[in-house]
Amino acid sequence: MKKHLAQIAVFAAAFTICLFGLMQCTQKAAQQTEKEEAPTPLTTHTEGADTLRSEDIAESEIKPITLKWLPSTGMHALLDTLDLSDIIVSHDWAELGFYGADRYKIEFYFAEVTKDEKDPFLYHIVGKNRHKKVVTDFKGTLRIDSLAQITDPNLDTEEVSDMGVQRIYSAGGSFTLAEDSLSKYSGRFTGHHKMDFASYDKAPTEIWFFSDTPNKGSGIRYDGVWTSYKTGKSKPVIWSKDLFRFANDILKEFSIGERDVEINEKYRSLGWDNFWENDEWWAESKVKM
Numbered sequence: 001m002k003k004h005l006a007q008i009a010v011f012a013a014a015f016t017i018c019l020f021g022l023m024q025c026t027q028k029a030a031q032q033t034e035k036e037e038a039p040t041p042l043t044t045h046t047e048g049a050d051t052l053r054s055e056d057i058a059e060s061e062i063k064p065i066t067l068k069w070l071p072s073t074g075m076h077a078l079l080d081t082l083d084l085s086d087i088i089v090s091h092d093w094a095e096l097g098f099y100g101a102d103r104y105k106i107e108f109y110f111a112e113v114t115k116d117e118k119d120p121f122l123y124h125i126v127g128k129n130r131h132k133k134v135v136t137d138f139k140g141t142l143r144i145d146s147l148a149q150i151t152d153p154n155l156d157t158e159e160v161s162d163m164g165v166q167r168i169y170s171a172g173g174s175f176t177l178a179e180d181s182l183s184k185y186s187g188r189f190t191g192h193h194k195m196d197f198a199s200y201d202k203a204p205t206e207i208w209f210f211s212d213t214p215n216k217g218s219g220i221r222y223d224g225v226w227t228s229y230k231t232g233k234s235k236p237v238i239w240s241k242d243l244f245r246f247a248n249d250i251l252k253e254f255s256i257g258e259r260d261v262e263i264n265e266k267y268r269s270l271g272w273d274n275f276w277e278n279d280e281w282w283a284e285s286k287v288k289m
Contacts, residue, residue, distance in 0.1 A: 053154050054154060082199075094109040097237060111282060125141065129177075154211070168198045181229055187229050218240040222238065
């Protein structure tokens with residue numbers, strides 16, 4: 001009898017251990033699944049801009065920047081030696097924007113950007129856009145026709161110096177992106193861009209997001225229209241490297257939060273949701289045009 005009870009006790013103990021282990025495995029699997037499915041919040045450069053602002057300047061005391069426009073000779077002196085293709089090209093993320101009168105979500109991915117061999121003001125672009133799950137190839141150009149050096153009195157000079165920043169610039173110009181004419185609902189994007197970048201003493205030239213420039217610190221902003229090949233009708237379009245730096249100026253209360261951004265639920269029907277899922281839709285096939 002005692003032997004039988006001992007066997008039962010051993011079995012019960014083993015069962016308890018197995019059950020506990022199973023519960024742990026299940027919990028870990030659930031945590032892993034939750035971790036894998038957890039969305040990544042959208043981010044903006046607002047916090048970086050706040051960090052680089054001088055502590056002596058309150059938000060209510062922010063002063064306007066100064067733009068010193070360069071003459072043609074000055075533009076050549078700078079752009080002849082700079083290749084801005086790595087700034088213009090898309091890297092890990094597509095660029096978000098608003099399309100049409102209803103401001104439906106549109107995405108752009110610049111897969112290849114090359115500086116023209118003869119014209120330092122001209123860049124050639126190959127890429128794709130996605131609107132309502134329709135991906136369309138395009139080719140086009142971006143031209144720089146104005147360039148100014150920025151003086152921002154709001155910056156913490158010590159912080160900026162520690163970053164190695166030498167000068168900050170704001171460029172402007174035009175763009176044309178022609179979609180594949182064989183694609184359904186294809187057309188041409190045309191308009192103007194504003195681009196901010198900084199030169200560094202020991203680093204490559206990089207996009208600048210941290211001053212209240214004409215493009216609201218959004219890095220590169222494209223503002224124009226799309227015109228249908230078939231009907232000739234046009235629709236407005238605007239997109240940028242950091243849409244959330246000015247999105248609330250276009251759609252009221254579009255985004256909620258300043259650093260980790262959530263999109264207002266009332267705009268979900270326009271293709272927007274609270275999180276940006278990086279599904280790399282641009283990598284599905286190569287551009288054939």
